Amino acid sequence: MLTRCSPQQNHLLGALSSEEYAHLLPHLEPVPMPLGAVLYESGIQLRYVYFPIDSIVSLLYVMEDGSSSEIAIVGHEGIVGISLFMGGETTPSRAVVLSGGQAYRLRGQVLKDEFNRSGGRRAGALHNLLLRYTQALLTQMAQTSACNRHHSVDQQLCRWLLMCLDRLHSSELIMTQELIANMLGVRREGVTEAAGKLHKAGLIGYRRGHISVLDRLGLEARACECYAVVTKEFDRLLPEVKFCRSDRVTTQSTPELRSARPYLTAKNIHRTSTTLDAE
Numbered sequence: 001m002l003t004r005c006s007p008q009q010n011h012l013l014g015a016l017s018s019e020e021y022a023h024l025l026p027h028l029e030p031v032p033m034p035l036g037a038v039l040y041e042s043g044i045q046l047r048y049v050y051f052p053i054d055s056i057v058s059l060l061y062v063m064e065d066g067s068s069s070e071i072a073i074v075g076h077e078g079i080v081g082i083s084l085f086m087g088g089e090t091t092p093s094r095a096v097v098l099s100g101g102q103a104y105r106l107r108g109q110v111l112k113d114e115f116n117r118s119g120g121r122r123a124g125a126l127h128n129l130l131l132r133y134t135q136a137l138l139t140q141m142a143q144t145s146a147c148n149r150h151h152s153v154d155q156q157l158c159r160w161l162l163m164c165l166d167r168l169h170s171s172e173l174i175m176t177q178e179l180i181a182n183m184l185g186v187r188r189e190g191v192t193e194a195a196g197k198l199h200k201a202g203l204i205g206y207r208r209g210h211i212s213v214l215d216r217l218g219l220e221a222r223a224c225e226c227y228a229v230v231t232k233e234f235d236r237l238l239p240e241v242k243f244c245r246s247d248r249v250t251t252q253s254t255p256e257l258r259s260a261r262p263y264l265t266a267k268n269i270h271r272t273s274t275t276l277d278a279e
Helices: 018-027 082-086 108-115 125-150 153-165 177-184 188-200 216-222 225-237 255-260 266-270
Strands: 029-033 038-040 048-052 056-062 068-074 094-099 101-107 172-174 204-207 210-213
Touching: 018 101, 018 108, 029 048, 048 056, 048 082, 048 108, 068 125, 068 153, 068 177, 082 108, 082 125, 101 108, 108 125, 125 153, 125 225, 153 172, 153 177, 153 188, 153 210, 153 216, 153 225, 177 188, 188 204
Parallel strands: none
Antiparallel strands: 029 101, 038 094, 048 101, 056 068, 056 094, 172 210, 204 210
């Protein structure tokens, strides 16, 4: 059974004025975000946008040979499906649920109507907020591309772990090294070696499918500048949208949480599955 969460737990929705939030609220539909679910495929016309609550969505570019690389991640700070209100309707990327949880979805036409409300004037808070978020997301995409090209796997792994942690309410990530390699577009052996270095330095704990961050500040110190660039730009563009960042050194996940949360594998990403957007 889906536990009802407030739409305003998504920080974009939470940053709206009471008037604009009231316009959207009757149309917001709570939906489960199961691990590995495909929200949309490359080239398919989008029907919904998604506002994650406690889930993380990975935006992937999939090559003709089936290999893929992550270009951005979206959590409670954002929205999935920006091409709908930007006018493109489709996108060459694929959206897959990386960490399961909940979200609210909204029909694309409703969002476009609200986006262009008031006779097409470009002064609405929602319009301005979504454009600033889009710029922040494009910064993340550009910086991810630069990071994958110029920085070591160790640095890429630190950046990726930190960005995932910013979107979770726990310091434990449920995912395999194979999946992380797939996200970063590198060989699994490279991730194994990089994770081993972080483990030896006391920054993370690792057992199959589970990565626990033991020293977040140490992880930030070893990350490349890309993480700071992305977060600084997000904070500059969207000061009213707050991440759940913290300087926690250690955290513990409960045994119940560890046993209840499955992890995503690279095989899940490439399988053919029904998209949530088609429902």
